[in-house]
Amino acid sequence: MxxxxxxxxxxxxxxxxxxxxxxxxxxxxxxxxxxGDGTGETPLVLPPFRPITPRAFVSSNDQGAFGEALSCVMMAAEGWRPINGKPGPGPQGVDGIFVRMGEAGFEARLIETKTNASRYAARQMSDAKLGEDLTRLYLTCGDPVLGKLYARLYKGLAEGDAAIRKQLWRHHLARGVTEQVSLDRAGEADGPVRLVQSHVFLEALAAGLDELDRGRRYWTGLYPS
The missing domain is CATH 1.20.5 (Single alpha-helices involved in coiled-coils or other helix-helix interfaces)
Known part of the structure; x- marks a missing residue:
């Protein structure tokens, strides 16, 4: 009680x-x-894009690797699957090889990625140089499925197959945009430059790397002061 x-x-x-x-x-x-405003609905505003500067990376090589990863994320969002383009542990080879089965059958994109102001030489994406890269990949991959794909790419490049295209991508991390242009057989620009908004992919990749590289071996921080 x-x-x-x-x-x-x-x-x-x-x-x-x-x-x-x-x-x-x-x-x-x-x-x-x-x-908030007395109307019963609080207006929402998304935070503005915050650019990533070169200081976010430990080295320029890490900045380049970030750009290649960004290309992979953007291509994957459109249904493309990446396959290895480098026959060894170093940077030599093809930055990005992407394949998919489209409505018309097999398609492939060979992409050279540049980040910010890194230099590009046309010979990097010439058919002759790519043919050598694909030959090394075929001989060293040790995988019959990949070997068949490399052989198909080699043959397609040699024959000028329209299903296999080459492009140069340049990511501008401070602006959150990516320039894309097709390349001819010599690796020179062939056609107009397409400007793509890539800031959403960039922010997602940066957020993931900020968590993954907590030891700051490659990544100094998402938005360093």
Whole structure:
């Protein structure tokens, strides 16, 4: 009985204090603060794009690797699958080889990625140089499925197959945009430059790397001061 009375007394005190609090500030006042503009709907604004500067990377090589990873993410979003383009542990080879089965059958894209102001030489994407890269990949891959794909790419390049295209991508990390241009057989620009908004992919990749590289071996931080 005593505990029940104490419980009722505590409840009464809580209600009384709440009533006094509401009387002093007003429930409507709190509701208005939650509503923001008083219309019942708080306007939402997304945070602006925050550019990534070269200082975010430990070295220029890490910046280049980030750009290649960004190309992979963007291509994967369109249904392309990446396959290895480098026969060894170093940077030599093809930055990106992407394949998929489209409505018309097999398609492939060979992409050279440049990040910010890194230099590009046409010979990097000439048919002759890519043919050598594909030959090394075929001889060293040790996988019959990949070997068949490399052989198909080699033959397609030699024959000028329209299903196999070459492109140069340049990511501008401070602007969140990517320039894309097709390349001819000599690796020279062939056609207009297409400007693509890539900031959403860039921010997603940066956020993931910020968590993955907590030891800061490659990545100094998402937005360094």
């Amino acid at each position: 005593v505990m029940e009375l104490l419980g009722l007394a505590g409840l009464s005190a809580l209600v009384a204090s709440g009533a006094g609090y509401a009387g002093r500030w007003g429930w409507r006042g709190w509701r208005a603060r939650l509503d």
